[in-house]
Amino acid sequence: MGKKKKESATEKIERGIKELYSTEQRQLLLVTKIQRSNHLNGLNYYAAFNEDGVEIYQENKNATYNVMRADRFGWKEWLSVDVDHYTLKSNFLFKNGLDTWNLIIELKGKDVVQLIKSYTDIQVNDIPRPWYKKILGFRSGKKWKMVIASIVYLLILSSFISNFGNSGKQGTNSQSTTAATPASTQQTIDSTQQKVNTEEKKKEDAAKKKEQQKAIIQFEQELYSIEKPATAAGNRYKATAEKMGKGQATIYDLYEAASNANKQADKTRYAYSTLKVPEGLPADVTDMLKEAKSKLSTAYYTKSKAMEYAMEFIDSQKPSDLQKAKEETQMSDQFILAGITKVLEAKEKMGIPLDNKKQ
Structure with missing residues (x-):
């Protein structure tokens, strides 16, 4: 058996x-x-x-x-x-x-x-x-690869012809030479193919990394674009508060600005939570970007809460509501900083210059 x-x-x-x-x-x-x-x-x-x-x-x-x-x-x-x-x-x-x-x-x-x-x-x-472009060494059409491949194939052919012509005419020496020649040729083939594969691999890796870098930079730009309406609404609220202090705006103007900032912050939170992280990135980089958008989403949730407390303070004039608004604002700023830090870590991991937002 x-x-x-x-x-x-x-x-x-x-x-x-x-x-x-x-x-x-x-x-x-x-x-x-x-x-x-x-x-x-x-x-x-x-x-x-x-x-x-x-x-x-x-x-x-x-x-x-x-x-x-x-x-x-x-x-x-x-x-x-x-x-x-x-x-x-x-x-x-x-x-x-x-x-x-x-x-x-x-x-x-x-x-x-x-x-x-x-x-x-x-x-x-x-x-x-074409059929000849399916042959190893001729697929890319590059001359240096075709030259190396031609030399290897000629070695194989000459080895075959030599072995065939000397068959039965030589004794032990012939057998030794016959055994040695194919082994040497195979080593040449393996070495050449390894060099070709390594060269192709380097180019494939470089092209893939470049595409990954572009995806990360585009994702970063989307993050910054999403927050612009909320940032503008927050700045209008601060400007209205300053005008009110100078007698140039009413309490109703301030309440309306706070309400608008609250709505924009909530929209930004939702936009961050539904934003998709690019596919095809290394696992650790993907995790960094997921954590970045999660922290930014949380940041604008707390910013929305801050505006709610600000609106309550405008209504009630309770110092406790004003204090809560300040605490939520500080917490929001901390989450924003943490989110941006994760994006920078992902860029550094992928070899993207930290001062370059466009690739």
């Missing part, structure tokens, strides 16, 4: 994802290994396809099913996808008019295309590619 075939690492991970889906009573359409920008950290990543979208799983030997969910993308988020098939991988660039998402599938690219056509309304655009 033969030995049972040992399960490969990929088979083990795919089995784990299937078991996870079975436990959660969800339908799994396809699971396949993918390439990610941070795959050089030694971890493997897999994509699990279902009727709702794609879930990205990261290898984790300490987890119950040897994987942990790292990301999720819904089909409804995308309008079209450009598909570029290579020899060993397929590049999927999803688009929705504003954002893009790049997914690199290993080996099962055509299966994924068929799945997208069957289960979604996403328009699939196959990018035509």
